[in-house]
Amino acid sequence: MxxxxxxxxxxxxxxxxxxxxxxxxxxxxxxxxxxxxxxxxxxxxxxxxxxxxxxxxxxxxxxxxxxxxxxxxxxxxxxxxxxxxxxxxxxxxxxxxxxxxxxxxxxxxxxxxxxxxxxxxxxxxxxxxxxxxxxxxxxxxxxxxxxxxxxxxxxxxxxxxxxxxxxxxxxxxxxxxxxxxxxxxxxxxxxxxxxxxxxxxxxxxxxxxxxxxxxxxxxxxxxxxxxxxxxxxxxxxxxxxxxxxxxxxxxxxxxxxxxxxxxxxxDELSISDFEIAPDEITLVPNPAKNSITFKNANKEDYDAIILYNTLGEIIPIEKRLTENKLDVSELTSGLYYIVFTKNKRQIKVLKCLIK
CATH class of the missing domain: 2.60.120.200 (Jelly Rolls)
Structure with a gap:
């Protein structure tokens, strides 16, 4: 069938x-x-x-x-x-x-x-x-x-x-x-x-x-x-x-x-926050080609950052991440999700376009 x-x-x-x-x-x-x-x-x-x-x-x-x-x-x-x-x-x-x-x-x-x-x-x-x-x-x-x-x-x-x-x-x-x-x-x-x-x-x-x-x-x-x-x-x-x-x-x-x-x-995510920090986390620039900066991302507000592609697969970022900047220069063009977690709970999900 x-x-x-x-x-x-x-x-x-x-x-x-x-x-x-x-x-x-x-x-x-x-x-x-x-x-x-x-x-x-x-x-x-x-x-x-x-x-x-x-x-x-x-x-x-x-x-x-x-x-x-x-x-x-x-x-x-x-x-x-x-x-x-x-x-x-x-x-x-x-x-x-x-x-x-x-x-x-x-x-x-x-x-x-x-x-x-x-x-x-x-x-x-x-x-x-x-x-x-x-x-x-x-x-x-x-x-x-x-x-x-x-x-x-x-x-x-x-x-x-x-x-x-x-x-x-x-x-x-x-x-x-x-x-x-x-x-x-x-x-x-x-x-x-x-x-x-x-x-x-x-x-x-x-x-x-x-x-x-x-x-x-x-x-x-x-x-x-x-x-x-x-x-x-x-x-x-x-x-x-x-x-x-x-x-x-x-x-x-x-x-x-x-x-x-x-x-x-x-489109903008209809649901992206559960525990919203006083200063909204944003991605700059977005769309991006070489690197992304996490604006207003305070280290005490999250434990980890996870990158997903549109298939739901985790993209390793350990070697790409420095402080609040993510190197995306070698990623395939397309849509990605950046997830901030704290105590194994999501606190923020952001969409990012890589060009």
């Missing part, structure tokens, strides 16, 4: 709160579209595929077992001929999944929110790309005058050499802000971690890391960037393969693998 993962609620025995995260993982052959919809928009449809013109092939997203990850994964198909964009646009083709207006509220980013998106993908060894665009991921606005153009795009492009591009715009004039050689990605599972604070004065961080050896293939960080397209109702992610057909001779049939999709809204 297949196990469908919807919103995952991880209740840590040590934590006085519930951490929630929406996860989409492949779970075996059959019912792929239904399983995706059940997670990203229950009772609605988030799957955008060219089945209407290529019905003889069957569904353009299925699931296979991957021996490298030792788990089921999603396989996205794009055929050079006859696939198009849902029988609506014929100069491009699209096999994508998304969140949208019918998705749960916690899958739609609104102004002022910070959201962490994570996923894994694998491009074929001989992956061929258009000189126009071959999108793999987008952050798009819904509503407003700039909704037609993605604010953030990860696209592959034919060049010398072929490359992965990180493209950005707060309006309608998208530009490339970071690139990497596409050969670094071909034939490898890559883990993406993207953290966005959605604001006119927001922040954006992304890291693309090879799973096999943790090599960072592309990274970008900007703590002073406009990440809200004016007039938007909300922003939402898309994943898949969406490519131009204008230079069709540059293309071939492709199978791109995806899995381990995760969307988490990062």
């Amino acid at each position: 297949k196990k469908i993962i919807f919103t995952l609620y991880l209740l840590l025995a040590m934590f006085p709160f519930i951490w929630s995260q929406t996860i989409l993982n492949a779970n075996g052959t059959g019912n792929t579209y239904e399983d995706i919809n059940a997670v990203l928009a229950p009772n609605y449809n988030v799957v955008e595929v060219p089945d209407c013109v290529h019905n003889a092939f069957g569904r353009h997203i299925d699931e296979i077992f991957d021996t490298e990850l030792n788990e089921n994964v999603f396989r996205f198909f794009a055929h050079k001929i006859p696939d198009n964009d849902r029988c609506q646009n014929f100069d491009r083709q699209r096999t994508e999944i998304k969140t949208y207006s019918q998705s749960p509220d916690d899958l739609k980013a609104t102004l002022g929110e910070t959201v962490e998106y994570k996923w894994r993908f694998k491009l074929p060894v001989g992956f061929q790309v258009s000189p126009n665009f071959t999108h793999l991921h987008q952050i798009k606005s819904v509503g407003g005058s700039f909704a037609s153009i993605p604010m953030i795009t990860i696209t592959a492009r034919k060049a010398t050499p072929d490359r992965i591009e990180l493209r950005y715009t707060p309006t309608n004039n998208q530009s490339t802000i970071q690139t990497a050689n596409l050969d670094l990605f071909r034939g490898h599972w890559v883990e993406a971690t993207e953290i966005i604070t959605f604001s006119d004065t927001g922040s954006y961080t992304i890291e693309l890391k090879r799973v096999s050896d943790d090599s960072i293939l592309l990274s970008y960080n900007n703590n002073a960037i406009d990440t809200w397209q004016d007039g938007a109702d909300f922003a939402r992610p898309k994943w898949g393969i969406y490519r131009s057909l204008i230079n069709i001779d540059d293309l071939r049939d492709e199978e791109v693998l995806f899995n381990n999709f995760s969307i988490e809204e990062i």
Whole structure:
């Protein structure tokens, strides 16, 4: 019997709160579209595929077992001929999944929110790309005058050499802000971690890391960037393969693998204190890249500091901690919990973003 993962609620025995995260993982052959919809928009449809013109092939997203990850994964198909964009646009083709207006509220980013998106993908060894665009991921606005153009795009492009591009715009004039050689990605599972604070004065961080050896293939960080397209109702992610057909001779049939999709809204803890010290403990800076200082942390108020990742695993900090400063320079980007205890009881739990 297949196990469908919807919103995952991880209740840590040590934590006085519930951490929630929406996860989409492949779970075996059959019912792929239904399983995706059940997670990203229950009772609605988030799957955008060219089945209407290529019905003889069957569904353009299925699931296979991957021996490298030792788990089921999603396989996205794009055929050079006859696939198009849902029988609506014929100069491009699209096999994508998304969140949208019918998705749960916690899958739609609104102004002022910070959201962490994570996923894994694998491009074929001989992956061929258009000189126009071959999108793999987008952050798009819904509503407003700039909704037609993605604010953030990860696209592959034919060049010398072929490359992965990180493209950005707060309006309608998208530009490339970071690139990497596409050969670094071909034939490898890559883990993406993207953290966005959605604001006119927001922040954006992304890291693309090879799973096999943790090599960072592309990274970008900007703590002073406009990440809200004016007039938007909300922003939402898309994943898949969406490519131009204008230079069709540059293309071939492709199978791109995806899995381990995760969307988490990062908000202030609803419960963080039991014995609140007169001076509130805060983390400076937060988000952090190199080190964190515990402001107003008086040694007599606590016995120990414990660092957890989002899986509830304890991260050793003995060699990282000096007085009230924690070295985080070698930690993987993402969300962490810093727990202060006294007499084996928690007195403070704080969220920290590592970039």
